[in-house]
Amino acid sequence: MSLEVEQTIAAARVLIPLRDRGEEGSLGARNAVGPVLQPTLAETSTPGRRTDQVPHPPADALDGIPAAHRRAAPPALPELNEPGVVRHFVALSKLNYSVDGGFYPLGSCTMKHNPKVNEWAARLPGFAGLHPLAPDALAQGTLELMWELQGMLAEISGMDAVTLQPAAGAHGELTGILVIRAYHEARGDHDRTEVIVPDSSHGTNPATASMAGYRTVTIPSAPDGGVDLDALKAALSPRTAAVMLTNPSTLGLFERRIVELLDAVHAAGALAYMDGANMNAILGRFQPGAAGFDVMHYNLHKTFSTPHGGGGPGAGPVAVRAHLAPYLPTPLVVREADGRFRLERDGERPGSIGRVRAYQGNAGVLVRAYTYIRAHGGSGLRTVSDDAVLAANYLRARVEGAYEVPYPGPCKHEFVATARLLKEATGVRTLDVAKRLIDHGFHPPTIYFPLIVEECLLIEPTETETLEDLDAFADALIEVAREAREHPELLHEAPVTAPVRRLDEATAARHPELRWRGMTGAETPCPQ
Numbered sequence: 255m256s257l258e259v260e261q262t263i264a265a266a267r268v269l270i271p272l273r274d275r276g277e278e279g280s281l282g283a284r285n286a287v288g289p290v291l292q293p294t295l296a297e298t299s300t301p302g303r304r305t306d307q308v309p310h311p312p313a314d315a316l317d318g319i320p321a322a323h324r325r326a327a328p329p330a331l332p333e334l335n336e337p338g339v340v341r342h343f344v345a346l347s348k349l350n351y352s353v354d355g356g357f358y359p360l361g362s363c364t365m366k367h368n369p370k371v372n373e374w375a376a377r378l379p380g381f382a383g384l385h386p387l388a389p390d391a392l393a394q395g396t397l398e399l400m401w402e403l404q405g406m407l408a409e410i411s412g413m414d415a416v417t418l419q420p421a422a423g424a425h426g427e428l429t430g431i432l433v434i435r436a437y438h439e440a441r442g443d444h445d446r447t448e449v450i451v452p453d454s455s456h457g458t459n460p461a462t463a464s465m466a467g468y469r470t471v472t473i474p475s476a477p478d479g480g481v482d483l484d485a486l487k488a489a490l491s492p493r494t495a496a497v498m499l500t501n502p503s504t505l506g507l508f509e510r511r512i513v514e515l516l517d518a519v520h521a522a523g524a525l526a527y528m529d530g531a532n533m534n535a536i537l538g539r540f541q542p543g544a545a546g547f548d549v550m551h552y553n554l555h556k557t558f559s560t561p562h563g564g565g566g567p568g569a570g571p572v573a574v575r576a577h578l579a580p581y582l583p584t585p586l587v588v589r590e591a592d593g594r595f596r597l598e599r600d601g602e603r604p605g606s607i608g609r610v611r612a613y614q615g616n617a618g619v620l621v622r623a624y625t626y627i628r629a630h631g632g633s634g635l636r637t638v639s640d641d642a643v644l645a646a647n648y649l650r651a652r653v654e655g656a657y658e659v660p661y662p663g664p665c666k667h668e669f670v671a672t673a674r675l676l677k678e679a680t681g682v683r684t685l686d687v688a689k690r691l692i693d694h695g696f697h698p699p700t701i702y703f704p705l706i707v708e709e710c711l712l713i714e715p716t717e718t719e720t721l722e723d724l725d726a727f728a729d730a731l732i733e734v735a736r737e738a739r740e741h742p743e744l745l746h747e748a749p750v751t752a753p754v755r756r757l758d759e760a761t762a763a764r765h766p767e768l769r770w771r772g773m774t775g776a777e778t779p780c781p782q
């Protein structure tokens with residue numbers, strides 16, 4: 255019996271008990287349980303098989319290599335024809351859920367569809383083929399794009415200067431906090447050793463503060479989800495270097511007392527950092543720089559195109575107000591009086607904290623962001639945010655009967671729901687709800703974050719989903735809540751239709767199996 259057949263049968267066995275219970279109607283039609291895990295290329299290799307209609311390499315390819323430098327025997331590579339190789343990798347790619355394959359409601363991540371024209375732009379040979387050390391004279395097009403992007407990001411944020419170097423949001427945070435540290439040091443203000451973060455903050459905020467040598471002071475959130483102003487005031491002192499705020503917060507709520515908060519921060523001599531991961535909610539509506547923030551980062555891969563989630567390249571540009579511009583990483587892109595573009599020279603801006611990344615960051619991500627911003631234009635970006643906020647509020651209104659929504663009232667681009675009451679009534683946890691959504695054909699939302707909400711689901715639909723798609727997802731979430739009440743055991747077993755069942759995620763992260771081992775047949779290829 256072939257491996258595929260065995261695997262299909264194994265998968266079917268999992269489904270059959272459900273059918274016997276008359277539950278199969280609740281499984282989304284989008285699920286395909288097929289021969290999910292496949293043999294490797296080495297295992298499907300057949301000696302002598304190849305694609306030889308087009309000779310490759312040409313028959314005389316070895317003639318120019320002296321015999322002494324040739325291999326004695328060909329390398330032990332798998333032997334397949336081209337369709338076999340293509341089908342192998344296409345089948346593997348289909349095992350992954352992707353934003354091109356379905357809705358991806360991960361709160362705090364802004365997983366939106368990325369216009370394909372941006373992929374075309376990023377692959378234009380003039381951008382994609384440029385050597386990172388090409389002299390400025392040969393890189394005018396790319397430098398112009400970067401210079402314009404610096405300006406666009408400054409305008410959108412209401413800030414004065416931008417570096418494009420950092421490779422991700424977390425890297426942008428580190429860059430921003432190092433800039434703040436350089437600012438205090440340049441003023442001889444050496445006693446500031448603390449960074450304040452709210453308890454709803456993303457884990458990268460306190461991690462950044464520690465990496466930059468600061469002590470993290472965590473303050474609680476107020477009952478309405480906003481920053482507790484009194485707690486902030488009590489925590490501020492001459493030791494405070496910076497306060498890191500996320501606005502809208504990771505609860506999807508806009509900080510209403512922002513002016514008061516920032517006044518208190520500045521009155522203490524500290525600087526205000528804004529985590530800009532949630533810019534998708536406020537483009538064209540709120541400029542952090544104009545509101546009084548001193549520095550912020552963008553996540554271009556969240557707000558301005560670039561598919562992410564698989565660990566691919568990102569970009570976390572940092573925008574600052576004028577008093578921090580001297581410390582930004584070097585080199586920035588500058589424009590000469592004659593209109594030509596160049597990178598700053600070594601030592602040109604002596605206060606700079608130096609480089610934070612090789613070359614100019616992830617240039618392809620910058621091209622996509624530029625294309626996205628130009629295609630939408632100013633009013634278009636505002637529409638992006640308005641639509642994202644509308645979609646989130648629509649979803650929130652649809653699911654709040656089935657799940658508890660701890661912060662009622664309008665949200666921004668994402669909202670928090672909780673399975674707390676469901677757990678009390680049925681024993682079903684948020685993790686079970688998330689796993690069951692997979693059986694209904696959806697990627698689960700972010701769960702157990704932010705940490706301050708028990709049994710938390712953080713849901714972000716983005717502006718790119720249609721009403722039909724939002725309804726389908728809401729229907730699935732509501733259906734899962736119904737299943738939890740009627741068949742809680744079904745949710746403990748979920749997912750039953752995915753290529754793999756419940757993984758031990760801690761083991762998978764700490765002891766990943768990265769080496770291929772032949773399957774003996776005795777092992778199950780489908781870890782339970």
Ligand SMILES: *Cc1c(COP(=O)(O)O)cnc(C)c1O
Nearest residue numbers: 362422423424456458529531553
């Ligand atoms: C995603 C995110 C970050 C980190 O950004 P990366 O690009 O993943 O490094 C920081 N803060 C918040 C609120 C985020 O959502």
